[in-house]
Amino acid sequence: MDSESDLRNEIRRDYRTGRFTIIAPDRGKRPEDFFQPKKEPKIGTKCPFDPGNEEMTVEIMSVGNPWKVRVIENKYPEFSPEIPFEEVDGKLEYISGYGYNEVVIDTPIHNITFDKLRFEEMRLWFDTLIEREANLYTKNYIKYVQIFKNSGPESGESLIHPHTQIMAWPAVIGTIKDEIDHIKEYKDRYNKCLYEDLKELEADRILIETEKTIAVAPYASRFAGESMIVPKRHVNYLQDLTAEEKDDFINVLILILKTNKKLFGDFSYNFSFHDIKNEPDFHLHLEVYPRLSIPAGVEFGQNVFVNQLPPEVYSESFIQKLKETI
Numbered sequence: 001m002d003s004e005s006d007l008r009n010e011i012r013r014d015y016r017t018g019r020f021t022i023i024a025p026d027r028g029k030r031p032e033d034f035f036q037p038k039k040e041p042k043i044g045t046k047c048p049f050d051p052g053n054e055e056m057t058v059e060i061m062s063v064g065n066p067w068k069v070r071v072i073e074n075k076y077p078e079f080s081p082e083i084p085f086e087e088v089d090g091k092l093e094y095i096s097g098y099g100y101n102e103v104v105i106d107t108p109i110h111n112i113t114f115d116k117l118r119f120e121e122m123r124l125w126f127d128t129l130i131e132r133e134a135n136l137y138t139k140n141y142i143k144y145v146q147i148f149k150n151s152g153p154e155s156g157e158s159l160i161h162p163h164t165q166i167m168a169w170p171a172v173i174g175t176i177k178d179e180i181d182h183i184k185e186y187k188d189r190y191n192k193c194l195y196e197d198l199k200e201l202e203a204d205r206i207l208i209e210t211e212k213t214i215a216v217a218p219y220a221s222r223f224a225g226e227s228m229i230v231p232k233r234h235v236n237y238l239q240d241l242t243a244e245e246k247d248d249f250i251n252v253l254i255l256i257l258k259t260n261k262k263l264f265g266d267f268s269y270n271f272s273f274h275d276i277k278n279e280p281d282f283h284l285h286l287e288v289y290p291r292l293s294i295p296a297g298v299e300f301g302q303n304v305f306v307n308q309l310p311p312e313v314y315s316e317s318f319i320q321k322l323k324e325t326i
């Protein structure tokens, strides 16, 4: 048995289910530190993401002078490049928590929500993500780079200042692995990428279609108001998008967020890019998960979600609201 001080970050594989969990003990928290008093809004605390407070964080890169987008080290990382890469097989399997966690500060403006950024600001944000993603793929042992956002109090966000997270994984596991397997299975069966059939598969659930991009409410959406944005051309990772495809993608993302806001108010949401280098069969997309209800016993006990807003109903209302948005 490891002594407590030997516990390091690692990705443990459940020997009963094959599921993975990241054990991240870095914060040195004791059980009593998880005691949850009633939340009081913090007043007068300095935001580490604000211009003027740059010394509070470790910068990786910034864009513009004064900066418009800034990338910093995540102060609470799940992974660290200082942990040696290690993959251990046996009755108890694990992969060491080698990897990188970065935070992209989307805008210098503290009191704004991400959906309110102008097209040019979001485009700059997108290019910064793409640059960091490409860079992280050059690091040793990095197999997958995940880009995701937590926005709003129900999303798990730690600071309200708009930001995005980038996590460089030492293994291809979890949903990205499942999706790679399913794309390959579909290709074996129908001899094409399943996203080529997206318009057929999601015919009743298309939210937006432009020249280069399509957004749908997925057939088996887990979350009320869930959507997915997909470039029409087969591209497996963000860096391969053309400038026109990026413009189009961002325009669609803005419409999705603004229209959802009209439908759901100031909703919390998470989104996660699914794209991966070195998997040419993969087809990149962005999944947006509004957090309008709280996953509970069915979800946690069975890992099967209950969605009370059928994607067909959502997409019909979305299209109505979209007409008012444009």
Ligand SMILES: [Zn+2]
Residues within 6 Å of the ligand: 047, 048, 049, 050, 109, 110, 111, 161
């Ligand atoms: Zn701030």
Ligand SMILES: [Zn+2]
Residues within 6 Å of the ligand: 193, 194, 195, 196, 233, 234, 235, 282, 283
């Ligand atoms: Zn494809």
